[in-house]
Amino acid sequence: MRSVGRSVPRKEGLAKAQGRARYVDDLRFPGMLYGRTIRTAIPCGELLAVRLDFDPAGFTVVDHRDVPSRNVVALIQDDQPFLVEREIRHAEEPVLLLAHEDRDTLRSASVHLDCRPSEPVLDPERARRAFKEIAIEKGNLARGFAEADVVVEGEYRTGRQEHVYIEPQGVIAVPGAGSVTVYGSLQCPYYVHKALVALLGLPPEQVRVVQTETGGGFGGKEEYPSIVAGHAALLALKSGRPVKLVYDRLEDMAATTKRHPSIVRHRTGVTRDGRITAMEIDVLLDGGAYCTLSPVVLSRGCLHATGPYRCDNVRVRGRVVMTNTPPSGAFRGFGAPQTVFAAEVQMDRVAERLGVDPAAMRERNALRPGDTMATGQRLGADASALAVLREAVGRSDFHRKRRAWTGTNRGIGLSLFFHGAGFTGSGEVTLASRASLELLPRGARVLVGSTEMGQGTRTTLAQIVAETLSLPIERIEVADPDTARVPDSGPTVASRTCMVVGGLLKACAEEMKGRLGGLSPSAYLRRHGPLTVTKRYEAPPGTAWDDSTYRGDAYGTYGWGCDVAEVELDPVTYDVRPTRVTAVVEIGRAVNPLLAAGQVEGGTAQGLGWALLEEVVLREGRMANAQLTNYMVPTTLDTPPIDVTILESPYRQGPFGAKGVGEMPMSGPGPAVANAVRHLGLDARSLPITPERVLECASSSTAGEETSTRPR
Amino acid sequence: MRFVLNGRRRDVDAAPLKRLLDVLREDCGLTGTKEGCGEGECGACTVLVDGAPVNSCLVPFAHVRGRAVTTIEGLRGRRTGAVVREGGTQCGICTPGVLMAAASLGPRPSAARVRVALAGNLCRCTGYAGIVRALAGARAVPRPRVRRAGPSGRERTPRRGARRGAARPAKA
Numbered sequence: 001m002r003s004v005g006r007s008v009p010r011k012e013g014l015a016k017a018q019g020r021a022r023y024v025d026d027l028r029f030p031g032m033l034y035g036r037t038i039r040t041a042i043p044c045g046e047l048l049a050v051r052l053d054f055d056p057a058g059f060t061v062v063d064h065r066d067v068p069s070r071n072v073v074a075l076i077q078d079d080q081p082f083l084v085e086r087e088i089r090h091a092e093e094p095v096l097l098l099a100h101e102d103r104d105t106l107r108s109a110s111v112h113l114d115c116r117p118s119e120p121v122l123d124p125e126r127a128r129r130a131f132k133e134i135a136i137e138k139g140n141l142a143r144g145f146a147e148a149d150v151v152v153e154g155e156y157r158t159g160r161q162e163h164v165y166i167e168p169q170g171v172i173a174v175p176g177a178g179s180v181t182v183y184g185s186l187q188c189p190y191y192v193h194k195a196l197v198a199l200l201g202l203p204p205e206q207v208r209v210v211q212t213e214t215g216g217g218f219g220g221k222e223e224y225p226s227i228v229a230g231h232a233a234l235l236a237l238k239s240g241r242p243v244k245l246v247y248d249r250l251e252d253m254a255a256t257t258k259r260h261p262s263i264v265r266h267r268t269g270v271t272r273d274g275r276i277t278a279m280e281i282d283v284l285l286d287g288g289a290y291c292t293l294s295p296v297v298l299s300r301g302c303l304h305a306t307g308p309y310r311c312d313n314v315r316v317r318g319r320v321v322m323t324n325t326p327p328s329g330a331f332r333g334f335g336a337p338q339t340v341f342a343a344e345v346q347m348d349r350v351a352e353r354l355g356v357d358p359a360a361m362r363e364r365n366a367l368r369p370g371d372t373m374a375t376g377q378r379l380g381a382d383a384s385a386l387a388v389l390r391e392a393v394g395r396s397d398f399h400r401k402r403r404a405w406t407g408t409n410r411g412i413g414l415s416l417f418f419h420g421a422g423f424t425g426s427g428e429v430t431l432a433s434r435a436s437l438e439l440l441p442r443g444a445r446v447l448v449g450s451t452e453m454g455q456g457t458r459t460t461l462a463q464i465v466a467e468t469l470s471l472p473i474e475r476i477e478v479a480d481p482d483t484a485r486v487p488d489s490g491p492t493v494a495s496r497t498c499m500v501v502g503g504l505l506k507a508c509a510e511e512m513k514g515r516l517g518g519l520s521p522s523a524y525l526r527r528h529g530p531l532t533v534t535k536r537y538e539a540p541p542g543t544a545w546d547d548s549t550y551r552g553d554a555y556g557t558y559g560w561g562c563d564v565a566e567v568e569l570d571p572v573t574y575d576v577r578p579t580r581v582t583a584v585v586e587i588g589r590a591v592n593p594l595l596a597a598g599q600v601e602g603g604t605a606q607g608l609g610w611a612l613l614e615e616v617v618l619r620e621g622r623m624a625n626a627q628l629t630n631y632m633v634p635t636t637l638d639t640p641p642i643d644v645t646i647l648e649s650p651y652r653q654g655p656f657g658a659k660g661v662g663e664m665p666m667s668g669p670g671p672a673v674a675n676a677v678r679h680l681g682l683d684a685r686s687l688p689i690t691p692e693r694v695l696e697c698a699s700s701s702t703a704g705e706e707t708s709t710r711p712r
Numbered sequence: 713m714r715f716v717l718n719g720r721r722r723d724v725d726a727a728p729l730k731r732l733l734d735v736l737r738e739d740c741g742l743t744g745t746k747e748g749c750g751e752g753e754c755g756a757c758t759v760l761v762d763g764a765p766v767n768s769c770l771v772p773f774a775h776v777r778g779r780a781v782t783t784i785e786g787l788r789g790r791r792t793g794a795v796v797r798e799g800g801t802q803c804g805i806c807t808p809g810v811l812m813a814a815a816s817l818g819p820r821p822s823a824a825r826v827r828v829a830l831a832g833n834l835c836r837c838t839g840y841a842g843i844v845r846a847l848a849g850a851r852a853v854p855r856p857r858v859r860r861a862g863p864s865g866r867e868r869t870p871r872r873g874a875r876r877g878a879a880r881p882a883k884a
Binding site: 007009010012013014015016017018019020021022023025026163164165166167168213214215216217218248249384387453454455456586590593594595596597598600601602603604605606627628629633634635636637639641642643644645646647648649 | 737742743744745746747748749750751753754756783784785792793795796797798799801802803804805806807808811826827828830831832833834835836837838839840841842843844853854856857858859860861
């Protein structure tokens with residue numbers, strides 16, 4: 001009875017398709033109130049006074065004075081308040097919370113904020129404050145540039161991106177006697193739990209967080225739900241009634257986190273025959289008004305900034321700065337798509353400068369097993385950059401199309417990329433995640449804090465357990481993530497769930513199998529009583545990481561990917577339309593091929609949106625297009641056929657060889673599309689490549705201006 | 713106000729300008745119809761009125777007086793299972809709306825027809841690949857392949873179009 005490697009249908013699939021799955025907005029509690037958030041409307045300044053322009057009868061009103069314990073969203077820096085006290089750092093900061101049993105009455109309540117505005121910092125290049133700076137050094141940069149025949153420089157920019165999970169943020173808080181329970185759409189129940197304990201000053205066991213079926217996350221429900229949950233809990237505790245706080249689309253788009261905008265500069269030294277001798281990279285991310293997860297986003301960005309290439313002399317400098325804009329935060333890829341975009345467009349420009357084919361340039365420099373990365377990490381046998389490159393080039397017929405389409409309105413471009421699976425550096429050791437497996441009369445129940453948000457957690461984890469216990473998949477249950485019932489398995493982020501938590505569950509199942517000693521589960525339970533096995537994460541032997549020097553094994557292992565994008569330019573409208581994407585990934589082992597491919601297909605589409613359509617327009621620090629009418633995500637008609645090939649090169653430490661897959665597909669489409677547009681003769685170095693930007697590229701001939709040839 | 717809901721006559725007391733979406737979810741208790749945007753862009757709230765798909769967030773209740781409304785709870789057919797089997801549902805929040813919009817498609821539609829019929833339904837998870845596979849047939853769009861990379865990350869030379877090594881069938 002094999003489970004792993006089979007495309008078993010997702011466990012909750014039919015319930016979702018029949019409309020039976022219960023999302024947070026589908027739940028109601030007796031006596032429930034609706035909540036609403038009143039926000040600052042200026043990007044920078046001071047709050048002087050609040051005036052309620054409505055009859056407060058029947059309303060519950062909460063401000064910062066109602067916070068029982070600490071008015072900070074506990075995360076990395078504890079700098080962000082749940083409710084503004086005086087200082088205003090961005091235009092969507094929550095000031096006041098209202099609750100009422102009638103939604104229309106609630107909506108019509110008007111509040112006046114008396115503020116003293118001051119001059120905001122909106123340009124990250126003029127920011128005065130950095131949340132984090134990072135430096136990665138390898139070899140000797142001066143020597144590397146001295147060895148080079150050619151030096152190519154370039155600057156690359158990417159914009160904010162909104163997650164657009166189709167289910168907006170939402171929670172319901174239910175008060176108890178000295179306790180609170182929060183049900184919500186979220187990725188990380190224990191992040192919310194930690195934030196609520198700090199906010200409310202309650203003992204941890206009096207705070208319970210339950211994840212409801214979650215309609216998409218993509219990182220957007222990693223840290224932000226702590227804020228929504230805190231607000232709902234404050235209203236619930238003050239009113240003594242359950243409070244539902246569900247954002248509408250406008251509020252969700254305007255107020256919640258976005259992908260960090262980036263400015264990345266490259267200086268690359270290369271010999272005439274195409275060997276890279278030096279890479280100098282400067283990464284700047286706009287973190288917005290509060291720290292959130294920015295230091296870790298910067299870290300992942302910097303660790304992927306070289307692209308998947310070997311080079312002996314590297315310097316990466318990174319900075320994430322504060323501006324008076326709504327905070328940037330986690331978004332699929334977590335900094336890597338931004339830096340990989342820069343690296344991959346730079347690589348095409350280097351190839352262009354040398355007159356070398358882009359695939360050959362990558363073939364020459366791609367990381368191989370045994371190579372050393374910028375941090376000194378030595379790659380294992382599963383380093384598959386060449387394998388994915390060759391497969392994608394062959395499968396897409398890249399060379400023939402490249403030749404045939406030159407000088408036409410069709411373009412083809414490729415990108416080679418990689419993604420570290422799991423938490424960065426010592427992150428997994430610090431998390432010390434736990435997973436449990438409970439023996440049931442007919443099988444077993446998985447107890448983990450990892451959440452299903454569409455990516456297939458329930459199904460793949462059950463497959464790993466079923467395979468190990470030699471039981472049919474139907475006999476494996478997965479408990480709902482509820483902090484009162486499941487251990488903290490770490491957050492559901494960083495492409496870590498299948499690889500890390502799946503690995504813990506495999507160890508649980510192996511021990512359980514040993515204890516059963518050939519008995520059936522029911523016979524064991526009759527003879528020995530209940531059995532639950534728990535495992536805690538331990539670093540694989542021989543891995544080391546130093547946070548202070550950025551030396552060592554940044555990630556346990558890496559997934560590898562290569563995208564080939566084919567585009568068509570409309571010469572009248574300057575619309576760039578993708579016509580086909582060939583996506584090849586190497587992910588160790590596909591526990592469930594259909595679900596893994598679904599991650600690649602969906603991530604590729606999301607990457608195409610970031611590349612071509614999705615642009616957050618800020619005016620005075622506020623999102624001016626906070627609606628789906630003019631913030632455009634790809635529809636069926638904008639999404640081309642995506643041809644997915646999954647290569648398997650098992651990772652020894654992963655369950656059945658599996659590595660992470662969720663985030664990586666986000667990194668490929670941006671640069672592949674930009675390089676396809678470059679093939680059209682347009683020097684596109686920033687995303688999104690909207691018709692307006694194509695027009696700019698077409699009217700300026702910048703090719704080669706930042707290139708210099710060095711005399712030897 | 714009287715109307716027909718999923719084949720049964722109903723008389724519901726709700727304000728005539730209340731959104732059909734809210735009447736269905738709150739007054740009728742049918743929460744399979746989802747709200748994604750409230751502005752008619754995402755299609756998560758798609759239902760059928762007299763057989764035609766509409767965004768129920770844009771339709772006032774009065775509009776359906778005496779008419780037949782079908783929601784996901786009243787939908788029958790094989791497409792539901794196909795969407796699950798082909799990976800057309802991930803987070804699932806768009807899926808009821810997708811299936812309702814697809815209900816207007818005739819039998820065996822082409823991929824192009826499916827894409828046009830679903831152009832008003834946003835899905836952020838699947839890239840629409842699994843959805844189109846489910847509705848237009850598995851051959852309508854590229855089918856994902858799985859193959860072994862060679863030892864040390866060096867693959868066996870792949871032959872273009874070779875199906876050999878498409879190791880694991882994607883069927884359950």
